[in-house]
Every structure is written in structure tokens, then in C-alpha cells.
Amino acid sequence: MTLFTCVLGGMAFGFTARVGQLAIQKRNIYDNLAGHAASTALFGYAGYWAYKWDQRAAVLLAEKRAQIAERREARAAAAAES
Template sequence: MTLLGSVVGFSFFGLASRFGQLSIQKRNLMDNPGGHVLAMAVFGFAGYWAHQWDERAGVILAEKRAEITERRERRLARADI
């Protein structure tokens, strides 16, 4: 998932959650647009954080796979001797 897709997707989820919150309270959905912007910004930041976390997890997993492969090769080399 791209960075832009994550941020925009989470932002729209934040907007939807804000609309849900206002509809539960039976308030006008367009009463305070600043609240919508704030909710979108907070959820957009959460999307940015989730994207960075996913990228870092991929790097860590690749490093661990390489480490495991290296250990297996050393173990096989010792077993052949």
C-alpha cells in the first residue's frame, strides 16, 4: 500500500467516524467543519504511522529471513564436514 493511499484512506475513515459520532448525537453533520478537519488530520497521521510501521516491519522480516538462511547454510556446512 502506498503512503498516499494509507493517509487518504485513514483520513476518510476519520471523516466517516466523525459523521458517525455526530449522527449518534443527532447533531447537524456540517455544524463544525473544523472538527472534521481535525478528525481527518488525526486519522491521516495514524495512516502515516501505520505505513511507516509496515515498511519497517518488512525490513525487519527481510533481515531475519536472511539471518535464518545464513544460519541454515552454516549448519549444513558444518554437517558436511
């Protein structure tokens, strides 16, 4: 996923959560638009963080897979010499 879709998805979720919150309270959804902006920004940041975390996890997994492949090759070489 791209950074844009993660942030946009988080923002959409934040806006939906805020509207749902106001609906549960049976308040006007246009009441206090700053709350909508804050919720949207907060969840947008959460989407940004999730994107960065996903990228870092992919790097860590690639490094771990490379380590495992090296160990397997060393084990196979050691078994072939024996």
C-alpha cells in the same frame, strides 16, 4: 500499499468516524467543521504512521530471514563436514 493510499484511507476513516459520531448524537453533520478537519488530520497521520511502520517491519523481516538463511547454510555446512 503506497503512502498516498494509507494516508487517504486514514483520512476517509477519520471523516466517517466523525460523521458517525455526529449521527449518533443526532446533530447536524455540518456543525463545527473544525472537528471534521481535526478528525481527518489525526486519522491521516495515523495512516502515515501505519505506512512507515509497515515499511520498517518489512525491513526487519527481510533482515531476520537473511539471518535464518545464513544459520541454515552454516548448519548444513557443519553437517556436511561431519
